[in-house]
Amino acid sequence: MSNSEKNKKILLELVKLPENSRCADCGAPEPDWASYKIGVFVCLNCSGIHRSLSSRVKSIRLDFWEDDLVEFMKSAGNCKARSVYEKDVPPFYYRPKETDCSALREQWIRAKYQRMEFTGGTKYPPLAYTTGMFEGMLLKKGRDNKTYQNRKFVLSEREFTLTYYNKEDESKGPKAVISIKDLNATFQPQKIDHPNGLQITYQKDDHTRNLFVYHESSEEIVAWYNAIRAVRYAYLKTAYPTGSDEELVPKITRNFLKEGYMEKTGPLQKEPFKRRWFSLDSQNRKLFYFKNQLDAEELGVVFIGTESNGYSVKTCAPKNTRGNKWKFGIKMETPERLFVLMCEQEREQKEWIEALKKVLARPMSPQDITGEKKGFKMIKMCLHRTVQCSLVVEWISWMDVAVCCV
Structure with a gap:
């Protein structure tokens, strides 16, 4: 057996271990790629994001692996990497799955390995989505048209509200003040026809209202998403004080089934x-x-x-x-x-x-x-x-017949 074949066999055995059998970043089964800089096994989609970070990735099956890189992968692995790069992930922070959009997966990977947001310790300045107050401009679709225009949004944990303004001048008052109680946010890139499209749903007067927004920056829109999740989490902890994270986290936001x-x-x-x-x-x-x-x-x-x-x-x-x-x-x-x-x-x-x-x-x-x-x-x-409309239609039809008979 050649050295190349031996190394390939070792890597294939490593990726079968329970801790390495799923992508380190999105959980996709049977990852075929690995970052030999970080020491994690990843799927094809996530490998492309790692490559954009200059993370040095190789195919387990197709590329040549040097002995020292194989030894590093043996000493590393997904479990060890998580203990470092996911040491302090907030309960509300969304961990993307393999079926999630590219914006979520990319920003999760960048947050872990590039910005080192979850390695522990106090961050200064604090991460924007952890401060309890988040504001900025989002492109929002008009209610009765397809035009997206910049609107100011303000998220408040203290008030448990999401407020937005039709104009930048706040003195004219908000267009809507939305309670966090029944609010949901879900990424909808295909529906909104933008890779960073976000749908915000809430209750108003016994009706469900939808806001469709996006931001040109995937980092910014994912920060908004996790800020909303942070405030929703705080609300749920207040509304259900005895609820565990296992019970509450799935209720923070949800995708449509x-x-x-x-x-x-x-x-x-x-x-x-x-x-x-x-x-x-x-x-x-x-x-x-x-x-x-x-x-x-x-x-x-x-x-x-x-x-x-x-x-x-x-x-x-x-x-x-x-x-x-x-x-x-x-x-x-x-x-x-x-x-x-x-x-x-x-x-x-x-x-x-x-x-x-x-x-x-x-x-x-x-x-x-x-x-x-x-x-x-x-x-x-x-x-x-x-039924009222049906009766009206039947009445009109009867009148038409009556007129024709005259």
């Missing part, structure tokens, strides 16, 4: 199908639908309970439908209403049903029961409004 377009008909099952954008919030057991994916406010919301409480979801092939272009149906039943939805592809139909069943299978908490009552209220409002 599933999003996409489906066709939807009205509550009478007689109305034409219309295309709507759906977002499934697994944590709050809610399925929101909007006219378009960048709408500021939802058209409606469906609470997703459990099967034992009268909720179900399954495939269907509805007959006598009007206006639907898509053929793969989903029938979702609640105690208040039957929903019929259509997907464009069979794959999407299966993904939606799988996602909805995950929510159905999770036991309901006391907070979920409160959300269910609010969901019933919203459904009744939508039903009342839609």
Whole structure:
């Protein structure tokens, strides 16, 4: 066996060890690359970020490894690197996964190895997202148009609020003061069509409101994201003083379990199908639908309970439908209403049903029961409004017939 083959075999054995079997930075399985400067095994995507930091990376399988580098990798490894570079990561700081956007993964790697933010000790000046007060300019989408304009945002841990202004002159007062209580933030680069796009969601007057923002600097937008998480964490510690980090951290922010377009008909099952954008919030057991994916406010919301409480979801092939272009149906039943939805592809139909069943299978908490009552209220409002509109349409149609008969 040649020296090169021997070194390759050693590296392949090292990467099979439990502590090295996943990417040191995003957790992707079976990493094929390694930074021989830091001593960590990483995936292909993260290796590119390390290379941009001049971190010296090589492929475990394809590159030639010198004996001294192999010896270094034997003495190092992911676990030892974490004890140094992740010694003091705040509980609220988001640790990206392999499916997360590039901005999150890049800034996590830069924060660890380049800026040395988590090696312990007091930082001065303190890291911006740890100060309890964060302010700056973000490009925000207009509510009724696609234009993004600079707006000033102020985040306050003391007040538990996020405030933004339409103009830089604060004397004219804020456009909105948003409570941290029900606020969520999630990266949406594809939806916003910008690599640093962030969606901020909050409650206002029993409706869900969306703000779509971005910053040209990925470091700045990730700092905003973690500052929001820091204030959310502080709020949760106040609201649930006995809650452990294991319980509270997953509640800080969340990604939607599933999003996409489906066709939807009205509550009478007689109305034409219309295309709507759906977002499934697994944590709050809610399925929101909007006219378009960048709408500021939802058209409606469906609470997703459990099967034992009268909720179900399954495939269907509805007959006598009007206006639907898509053929793969989903029938979702609640105690208040039957929903019929259509997907464009069979794959999407299966993904939606799988996602909805995950929510159905999770036991309901006391907070979920409160959300269910609010969901019933919203459904009744939508039903009342839609039935009224249907009656008006039927009345107009009857009048048209009457006029034609005269």
